[in-house]
Amino acid sequence: MINKHTHRPAALLAATLLAIGTAVTTSAAAQAASCPSGQFCAWTDSNFGGQRTNWSxxxxxxxxxxxxxxxxxANHGISGPGIKDHVQVYENPGLVGIGTVCLDPGQEIATPSGWxxxxxDSHTWKMDC
Ligand SMILES: [Ca+2]
Ligand SMILES: [Ca+2]
Incomplete structure (x- = not known):
């Protein structure tokens, strides 16, 4: 005769694993950057949060x-031969000073390196990084 109680822990474990799997999937999807096609986007917070500014x-x-x-x-610029599809950001206005980040076509940077x-303060589309 089957004792019903022996089945409970297995069912509970399966439910717990299912819940963990769902949480991981949701978290990964939330990291994708929302940026229009053909544009370069920057956010005031990491992980594409806060206020977004976008440029073509x-x-x-x-x-x-x-x-x-x-x-x-996030660089969602259109890529192709002879197209300036990389984006270089500079620390000062007028494309002056240290280049802070440079993004390849399709590249997204969720968390900045310290400096x-x-x-x-400025950016330009260019052929290479
Ligand atoms: Ca910030
Ligand atoms: Ca600056």
């Missing part, structure tokens, strides 16, 4: 809220 072209003088407050980036955080 160059901007040599960033303004609030993104100026000196950029903490994650690149909150330092951008």
């Amino acid at each position: 072209g160059d901007d040599h003088d960033w303004e609030d809220p993104i100026q000196d407050n950029d903490s994650s980036w 690149a955080n909150d330092s951008g």
